[in-house]
Amino acid sequence: MSCSINYLIEIGTAHGYPVEQLLQMATLNTAERFRLYDRGALAPGYKADICVFNNLVNFQPQLVLKNGVVIVNKQKLLWQSPPLLKAPENTMYLEDVREQQLRLPVMNGRKARVIRIVPEQILTETEYVQPKAEAGFVVSDTERDILKLAVWERHGSNGNTGVGLVRGFGLQRGALASTVAHDSHNLIVVGVDDQDMLTAAVALQEAGGGLAVVADGEVKAMLPLPLAGLMSDQNTEYVQHKLQQLNFWTAELGVPENVNAFNCLSFLALPVIPSLRLSDKGLVDVGKFAIVDLWE
Numbered sequence: 415m416s417c418s419i420n421y422l423i424e425i426g427t428a429h430g431y432p433v434e435q436l437l438q439m440a441t442l443n444t445a446e447r448f449r450l451y452d453r454g455a456l457a458p459g460y461k462a463d464i465c466v467f468n469n470l471v472n473f474q475p476q477l478v479l480k481n482g483v484v485i486v487n488k489q490k491l492l493w494q495s496p497p498l499l500k501a502p503e504n505t506m507y508l509e510d511v512r513e514q515q516l517r518l519p520v521m522n523g524r525k526a527r528v529i530r531i532v533p534e535q536i537l538t539e540t541e542y543v544q545p546k547a548e549a550g551f552v553v554s555d556t557e558r559d560i561l562k563l564a565v566w567e568r569h570g571s572n573g574n575t576g577v578g579l580v581r582g583f584g585l586q587r588g589a590l591a592s593t594v595a596h597d598s599h600n601l602i603v604v605g606v607d608d609q610d611m612l613t614a615a616v617a618l619q620e621a622g623g624g625l626a627v628v629a630d631g632e633v634k635a636m637l638p639l640p641l642a643g644l645m646s647d648q649n650t651e652y653v654q655h656k657l658q659q660l661n662f663w664t665a666e667l668g669v670p671e672n673v674n675a676f677n678c679l680s681f682l683a684l685p686v687i688p689s690l691r692l693s694d695k696g697l698v699d700v701g702k703f704a705i706v707d708l709w710e
Contacts, residue, residue, distance in 0.1 A: 420473040507570030515575040518552035531582025536681045540690040566601040567694035574694035586668030588629030593643035595683040627663040635659035
């Protein structure tokens with residue numbers, strides 16, 4: 415079971431559903447639904463893919479077997495991954511990242527479209543807000559939790575940059591950046607400060623892609639993903655350690671517990687899910703199947 419399925423079982427038990435029924439839904443029912451008839455149960459003829467728990471409350475695996483081989487014991491990974499193929503050439507085909515690309519001139523008297531994050535969902539909503547401005551340009555507004563959001567095309571096809579506004583991250587300073595940005599997987603950055611946004615973008619450009627947290631002009635945490643900007647070439651322990659650092663710093667910079675910052679960021683560039691998204695070509699109103707202007 416993945417951690418998310420474990421969590422769903424915890425929610426089910428907390429709401430009083432029979433644990434036996436929940437476990438069947440998470441194992442046998444799912445396997446049969448996808449016609450994987452050789453797994454999902456502890457019985458002769460089934461693969462020995464087994465999770466052993468200490469209790470039926472928090473569902474934290476203590477012993478994990480795959481095809482009858484112990485790969486986790488007492489939450490320690492025993493399995494060693496085979497050698498990986500050599501990483502492909504850098505897939506960060508970015509033009510020069512410049513501050514001018516993040517500038518949004520104010521349109522006096524007009525409201526801006528803002529992507530509003532729906533907590534614990536990948537759906538978004540559209541808001542119309544008079545943004546904060548300084549010296550004639552839109553700036554992030556931490557008091558109202560309205561931040562700048564930018565998407566850089568990174569595959570060398572057009573060099574576009576889309577810039578918009580998003581509400582719901584809770585970020586009080588710094589910037590977050592990711593090259594995991596469904597489905598085009600361009601470079602997406604959200605931030606309070608333009609310079610921190612640029613620092614994060616350049617850091618990932620130099621790393622060949624990944625996830626990064628920047629504050630005060632300094633990279634605080636980063637997980638390089640040199641395999642197409644989407645995957646690591648390091649072992650599981652390295653990746654987990656880097657993810658823990660990233661999660662620590664997102665919390666330090668103000669992101670609330672109920673916002674999975676990088677998961678949320680990765681979906682803000684997916685222009686097929688309602689209602690408002692940001693692509694390298696600009697804002698996309700998914701309901702209208704159209705690229706729309708920042709200004710109402």
